[in-house]
Amino acid sequence: MSRRSLVAALVFGLVVAACSSGSGAGLSAASSAGAAHAVSVTGAWARPAPAGGSTAVYLTLANGGSSPDALVSASSPTGSVELHETSTDMNGMTGMSPVERIELPAGATVALDPGGKHLMVTGLTTALDAGGSIDVELVFEHAGPVHVAAEVRTP
């Protein structure tokens, strides 16, 4: 098998596999911002970084309610926060760009993982050392603000 077709075969196989496992993602709601809007945020973490530097906060959002919601902004007392997304172009160039909102349809789970969507934190006013945490306030369009303390650690 040529390298090219091998890669294509593997990629296709994986995408389908990823899809079929998507519905089975279990979720335990950690915090909720009101009975009507059961938005939960779990598994928040951030990489260690020096004061003055930057990091990213990763987490999993889940909408257990019956109406759609969206993450529209985030902030932290420790730095400036933007909703960001990493993309890779045809030449293998990676880049990040801000996103205005992260949609969270009813019943959906959206993971913000390395290499994809994340909360970019710049201008850290304190160092983030492993074992510590960084406070982040997420604002959802309907559920309103949700406060999380992201654990500082390596993945």
Add this chain to the structure above:
Amino acid sequence: MTRRTAPVAPVDESTRILDGGFWLVLVLALACGALLLVSFVSGLGGGTGAPAAADEDALSPSAEASIAAIDPAVFLADTPEDAPPIDLTAADGRRFSLASLRGSPTFVFFGYTHCTDVCPATIGTVGEVLAETQDVDARALFVTIDPERDTPAWLTEYARYMPSGFVPLTGTPDEIATTAKAWDVQYAKVDEGDPTNYSMSHTATVRLVDAAGLVRATFPFGATRDQMAAALRDVVADPVTDQGTASGPTPATAAPASSAAAAASAAPAAQVPLTVQVTSTSVWAGPPSPIILSLSRDGAPVIDPSLHPTVQLRSAAGDPVGAPVTAVPVQPPGEDVVRYVASPKIPAPGPWRIDVSYPLPGTTAVGSADIAALDPGATPPIGGPAPTVHTPTLTDVAGVAKAVTTDPAPDLRLSSTSTSDALAAGRPFVLVVDSTKFRVSPACGRAIVMARFLLDRWPDVAFIHLEPYRYSIVTDTPVLDGSLEDPTLTDVAAAWGVGSQPWGVRSMPWTFVVDGRGIVRAAYQGVMGTDDVDVIVSMIQAGG
């Protein structure tokens, strides 16, 4: 898997197309896969209840997952070629070349430290590979494509957060451009309107250079630890037999000149190699001034708080200079680490070497590190009295913060005490000469951020911020007297010698640490690392 392809073999056209278009093929395949996923999920008719979210998020995680499934052999080069040279500046200011790592397989990655996602993820993955393959003694180079912000001083700070075995490198914009081009790395600033808070778009592949200096593998972003480790072991187990084209720089037999770790391997067999890292961001020629050392042996940090290693200064050629000095152990409160502070007298600015040793049962631990001593100009000599000038405080300006700081959101504690107050009270102080608004260098403003970070750790020490340049408040806005190209120092800043030659008035920031007796104990040009101030203040507070 056998890949003893003769490196001299001509690259036939089909191979070239495959190599050049490989990622194109992969990305296209991923894009198709994502489309397939979209239609697949949509077809579920809400089975997961989340079609839109799944669509949006489909590409990134599945792309990574897909790459993870690829046989690592795919990443190996069919026709290994000589690694292009890398000859840049390390965090301590000394030159560092890839050729000096000849003999150790080395991962090479281009990125930038303000990158929040791709770079830390990649550095983390490579770090895990290094940790789990310690038997093969692999290294990793991180080459910045953002030399404006990634200065040596900043890299020193950042290096504390990198996995061990990583060497961060920077250079002039021209050097970086040349190096990146040779490595086929593209990069561009993504201007988001703020000249200091931009992101970069860049090629995020990781290359693996083997012990002979040949590029043996290229990993796309998203390659896993297991894939990289497998490829590394493959490369180590299967060297290219024909060394005929390995015509790069000669192996570094004069090891100490390159890296601390390489230097350690030069120790005679009867001795135990010691890895010496200089964590001070500034080392000064002139009177004895502190050099902060981090020591490790067999990959484990040396954290003996009673150890007093011996430090011998040597010329860059290796000749001993002056008598050996004894380093002092310092353990900052609440920290697990122990640093060792040596204060040799360095006769002149330029490259020097230090040998560090201490006795062990039946043997001696020995290591060395290169240092680059800076010219202190007319700054107050370390070990001598601090200038008795009065830095302005909020009280002096009737509480108008803008008159003493250009920080738009200042920490007023940095403007509440004058250096003259601290001197009169016998209180140690850290003076940070820096400007948030009048940024003559990309480092400007960062020393203030660092001071804010350290402030809470040391309530008995005064942290004092001094604006270096004269300015006026015009309708509520600080306006510089003169221009950013040729600003005018305040008399107080001039008294600290920060505008003196060879540095000049645009050499901000500067930081000085003064003990309770009014003696200057340390000075830093550029952003100081947390180690710098933390360790020296710990030493002072412990009565050292």
